[in-house]
Amino acid sequence: MNELIQQLLRGERRAAARMISLVENDDAHKNELMSRIYPNTGSAYIIGITGSPGAGKSSLTDKLVAEIRQLGLKVAIIAVDPTSPFTGGAILGDRIRMQSHALDSEVFIRSMGTRGSLGGLSHATNEAVKVLDAFDKDIIVIETVGVGQSELDIMHAADTTLVVLTPGAGDAIQTIKAGIMEIADIFVVNKADLDGADKVKAETEAMLDMRTASDWRPPVMPVVSLTGSGIKDLWGKITEHRELLEKTGRLDEIRKARLREEVRDILEHEIKKYVWNTVEASGEMDAILEKVANRELDPYTAAKNILAERVKLK
Amino acid sequence: MNELIQQLLRGERRAAARMISLVENDDAHKNELMSRIYPNTGSAYIIGITGSPGAGKSSLTDKLVAEIRQLGLKVAIIAVDPTSPFTGGAILGDRIRMQSHALDSEVFIRSMGTRGSLGGLSHATNEAVKVLDAFDKDIIVIETVGVGQSELDIMHAADTTLVVLTPGAGDAIQTIKAGIMEIADIFVVNKADLDGADKVKAETEAMLDMRTASDWRPPVMPVVSLTGSGIKDLWGKITEHRELLEKTGRLDEIRKARLREEVRDILEHEIKKYVWNTVEASGEMDAILEKVANRELDPYTAAKNILAERVKLK
Numbered sequence: 280m281n282e283l284i285q286q287l288l289r290g291e292r293r294a295a296a297r298m299i300s301l302v303e304n305d306d307a308h309k310n311e312l313m314s315r316i317y318p319n320t321g322s323a324y325i326i327g328i329t330g331s332p333g334a335g336k337s338s339l340t341d342k343l344v345a346e347i348r349q350l351g352l353k354v355a356i357i358a359v360d361p362t363s364p365f366t367g368g369a370i371l372g373d374r375i376r377m378q379s380h381a382l383d384s385e386v387f388i389r390s391m392g393t394r395g396s397l398g399g400l401s402h403a404t405n406e407a408v409k410v411l412d413a414f415d416k417d418i419i420v421i422e423t424v425g426v427g428q429s430e431l432d433i434m435h436a437a438d439t440t441l442v443v444l445t446p447g448a449g450d451a452i453q454t455i456k457a458g459i460m461e462i463a464d465i466f467v468v469n470k471a472d473l474d475g476a477d478k479v480k481a482e483t484e485a486m487l488d489m490r491t492a493s494d495w496r497p498p499v500m501p502v503v504s505l506t507g508s509g510i511k512d513l514w515g516k517i518t519e520h521r522e523l524l525e526k527t528g529r530l531d532e533i534r535k536a537r538l539r540e541e542v543r544d545i546l547e548h549e550i551k552k553y554v555w556n557t558v559e560a561s562g563e564m565d566a567i568l569e570k571v572a573n574r575e576l577d578p579y580t581a582a583k584n585i586l587a588e589r590v591k592l593k
Numbered sequence: 594m595n596e597l598i599q600q601l602l603r604g605e606r607r608a609a610a611r612m613i614s615l616v617e618n619d620d621a622h623k624n625e626l627m628s629r630i631y632p633n634t635g636s637a638y639i640i641g642i643t644g645s646p647g648a649g650k651s652s653l654t655d656k657l658v659a660e661i662r663q664l665g666l667k668v669a670i671i672a673v674d675p676t677s678p679f680t681g682g683a684i685l686g687d688r689i690r691m692q693s694h695a696l697d698s699e700v701f702i703r704s705m706g707t708r709g710s711l712g713g714l715s716h717a718t719n720e721a722v723k724v725l726d727a728f729d730k731d732i733i734v735i736e737t738v739g740v741g742q743s744e745l746d747i748m749h750a751a752d753t754t755l756v757v758l759t760p761g762a763g764d765a766i767q768t769i770k771a772g773i774m775e776i777a778d779i780f781v782v783n784k785a786d787l788d789g790a791d792k793v794k795a796e797t798e799a800m801l802d803m804r805t806a807s808d809w810r811p812p813v814m815p816v817v818s819l820t821g822s823g824i825k826d827l828w829g830k831i832t833e834h835r836e837l838l839e840k841t842g843r844l845d846e847i848r849k850a851r852l853r854e855e856v857r858d859i860l861e862h863e864i865k866k867y868v869w870n871t872v873e874a875s876g877e878m879d880a881i882l883e884k885v886a887n888r889e890l891d892p893y894t895a896a897k898n899i900l901a902e903r904v905k906l907k
Contacts, residue, residue: 317891545896577631582859
């Protein structure tokens with residue numbers, strides 16, 4: 280374990296990859312590892328990218344990473360693929376993604392799926408971010424497919440969140456629906472060379488007009504991720520947002536709030552794991568479920584009984 | 594409380610609406626209420642409808658409900674809107690939805706948002722289903738917007754799950770991405786009058802060809818939800834699927850597996866609630882977080898300390 284940590288802190292890719300696998304598999308030694316690398320975290324800046332399927336987030340990330348690399352910054356990408364809870368494993372593998380950066384040793388790419396159900400994907404993503412932060416990356420990009428609740432949760436880990444829209448498909452309206460309006464620090468109108476891009480921009484600006492004023496109004500940035508057009512300006516806005524957060528002390532506040540969530544998250548995760556494993560191992564579950572299925576016992580009373588038996592709350 | 598239960602079992606709409614609100618707000622009396630109505634549940638058949646935003650799920654549900662009502666069955670609709678975790682409350686309110694059924698007293702319509710974060714939306718949806726089951730509805734339709742992980746979780750409550758695709762927008766491929774392939778019992782190609790509908794159907798069939806054979810191959814049903822074309826055939830397939838599940842005993846199996854998840858879910862929910870309330874109320878959290886923020890303490894050790902102090906695992 281000492282060796283793995285040393286390797287990680289020395290910047291060995293294989294160690295980073297291995298630690299993220301331990302995180303994903305909720306390995307028995309994981310908490311201790313995470314605990315030990317924690318002092319080395321806190322310096323990376325986290326960028327979140329989300330939006331509807333098909334909005335071109337992968338190619339946007341690709342171009343953004345090229346921009347970041349030109350500035351000499353080290354970058355890691357976590358691509359979160361909500362895959363089947365049944366088959367496990369990400370369908371969009373690391374291998375077929377981001378091929379243009381495949382040979383750049385300062386770009387670390389990792390896909391994460393919903394493999395383990397315990398703790399959930401946002402828990403695992405959070406921990407992977409910490410691993411890559413300790414791994415001495417300057418920028419960590421988290422990219423999620425889709426705009427469901429888990430994607431919103433994942434985006435809480437980001438310092439600056441980009442919401443990607445595209446012309447057509449009623450994206451702007453769907454964005455309100457999905458409630459991601461509030462998490463966007465920057466809107467990106469991708470495929471801005473297509474018809475309807477102006478309309479999406481106008482609609483988004485109109486939605487922003489309805490918000491109460493603050494010192495940061497999310498800009499709406501047109502880009503064409505396939506050609507790279509607009510990427511430099513987008514990076515400029517990300518930097519501007521970061522500087523504002525740092526200057527106003529809000530970055531510290533955000534991160535402190537996130538730590539609170541994290542402690543809570545870890546706590547819940549540990550208790551859940553313990554209770555469930557114990558109950559499953561005891562074999563009493565089947566008898567209980569039989570009664571519940573026959574409606575002799577209701578699930579609430581069943582849970583209450585298990586809790587009373589297994590966990591003593593002080 | 595007795596009165597509320599009596600009113601619910603007597604079929605008073607207001608009682609059902611109020612109980613779902615108690616569920617959403619995670620009311621202190623909720624568990625006892627749920628526990629008391631449990632013996633009256635188990636007779637409703639649950640249909641899940643999911644798909645990408647903009648696939649026309651609402652109008653499909655609308656037409657399907659009309660079909661169900663013609664058969665004299667009582668139906669409830671739970672429309673799950675993944676709304677903002679910040680503002681709370683569903684943007685697509687009940688009022689603007691399903692206006693064609695607004696005056697039919699045997700159709701109960703409810704939107705649910707991600708109001709409370711504790712326990713999550715799938716927990717609350719599950720409980721709302723139970724309330725409506727006790728409320729003596731024959732069919733409960735759960736409709737979700739989006740295809741993220743929480744939507745997948747919600748769909749676990751359904752006996753028959755419909756995945757709605759549309760021509761264009763690369764829907765079929767996005768479906769694999771989002772991992773909902775495995776949860777589909779029936780694929781619906783909506784807007785089947787548009788160009789490309791045949792292509793979506795063909796692509797979906799091709800994907801199905803790659804699956805291992807079983808006694809149910811998900812049919813791919815073309816419909817036009819705006820006109821109602823294809824709805825009768827779709828209902829026929831739903832009925833066919835239900836009959837298969839009942840005949841083979843698989844419905845019982847599915848429901849028993851679901852109960853296991855439910856007991857686990859309730860258990861976890863209770864633990865979370867307790868731990869968080871206790872820790873927050875104790876006021877020690879701020880001191881701990883200060884240390885964590887200064888990197889004097891790591892979140893894992895912090896959680897371990899809280900756990901040791903507050904919870905005894907037997």
